[in-house]
Amino acid sequence: xxxxxxxxxxxxxxxxxxxxxxxxxxxxxxxxxxxxxxxxxxxxxxxxxxxxxxxxxxxxxxxxxxxxxxxxxxxxxxxxxxxxxxxxxxxxxxxxxxxxxxxxxxxxxxxxxxxxxxxxxxxxxxxxxxxxxxxxxxxxxxxxxxxxxxxxxxxxxxxxxxxxxxxxxxxxxxxxxxxxxxxxxxxxxxxxxxxxxxxxxxxxxxxxxxxxxxxxxxxxxxxxxxxxxxxxx
Numbered sequence: 112x113x114x115x116x117x118x119x120x121x122x123x124x125x126x127x128x129x130x131x132x133x134x135x136x137x138x139x140x141x142x143x144x145x146x147x148x149x150x151x152x153x154x155x156x157x158x159x160x161x162x163x164x165x166x167x168x169x170x171x172x173x174x175x176x177x178x179x180x181x182x183x184x185x186x187x188x189x190x191x192x193x194x195x196x197x198x199x200x201x202x203x204x205x206x207x208x209x210x211x212x213x214x215x216x217x218x219x220x221x222x223x224x225x226x227x228x229x230x231x232x233x234x235x236x237x238x239x240x241x242x243x244x245x246x247x248x249x250x251x252x253x254x255x256x257x258x259x260x261x262x263x264x265x266x267x268x269x270x271x272x273x274x275x276x277x278x279x280x281x282x283x284x285x286x287x288x289x290x291x292x293x294x295x296x297x298x299x300x301x302x303x304x305x306x307x308x309x310x311x312x313x314x315x316x317x318x319x320x321x322x323x324x325x326x327x328x329x330x331x332x333x334x335x336x337x338x339x340x341x342x343x344x
Contacts, residue, residue: 112214114221115230117198118171119163122226123147126164126178133177146170172197181224182217194244201244210236255321258308259299278307 127144134140146168151160164171175197186193186202191213193202202217204210214236218229240248265271272289276282280303288303298304310320 112200112202112217113230113233114198115228116163117175117227118166120227121163121174121178123162125225126174129177129180130174143170143174178225182221185220185224186217196245199244201239201242203239204236207236256296256299257313257318258304259295261308262295262298262304275303275307280307 123144126147127140130143131140134143147164148160149165151158151165164174179195179198182200183193183195191202191204193200195201202210202213204213214229214234221227221229235242242248261274262271265274268289272285275285275288280288284303288298288301291298291301293301313320
């Protein structure tokens with residue numbers, strides 16, 4: 112779900128009312144109001160800003176979270192599983208029909224409560240594997256390849272070689288691997304990436320293994336089912 116021109120259409124009065132719930136110092140509130148109303152240069156003419164937040168301003172992402180806290184709490188109240196970053200939000204339901212129903216309901220909530228519109232061209236009910244969130248897609252593959260993300264982030268072959276050497280590979284292997292010509296998905300499963308970035312690397316970062324978590328939940332489910340059966344018998 113994407114909000115239409117979010118940073119351009121934020122209602123100042125609604126936003127300030129949300130900030131005032133947490134900030135009691137009137138001087139800070141006045142300063143934030145002046146920040147929101149700072150003039151913008153358009154076509155060589157400075158005009159007063161009556162809605163929206165300054166594009167690229169360091170305070171804008173924080174203010175978006177303050178405003179959209181209402182959305183987070185509403186989704187939690189309804190028992191939905193969701194993830195949100197600024198004005199991009201994914202809500203996970205069991206079927207396409209449920210997705211369309213939730214999208215319509217949330218669209219009504221956002222307009223009624225926050226005067227925000229949903230961009231229907233960029234919002235839809237679909238499988239996670241067919242939708243992107245922050246540029247990434249949850250695939251149907253059994254392996255969650257975080258190494259693929261790292262390989263993409265390193266971008267240039269020389270940068271990849273330097274990173275691989277920093278992670279313990281010798282110079283010859285690092286450069287051979289960095290310039291092998293294969294794509295990120297292939298390199299994610301290759302031996303040089305598994306050696307340079309072993310599983311313990313991600314565990315130290317506090318990241319959860321989806322495969323291990325899936326197995327743990329399956330084990331708990333089997334224990335609960337068979338334990339119940341034995342108890343009944």
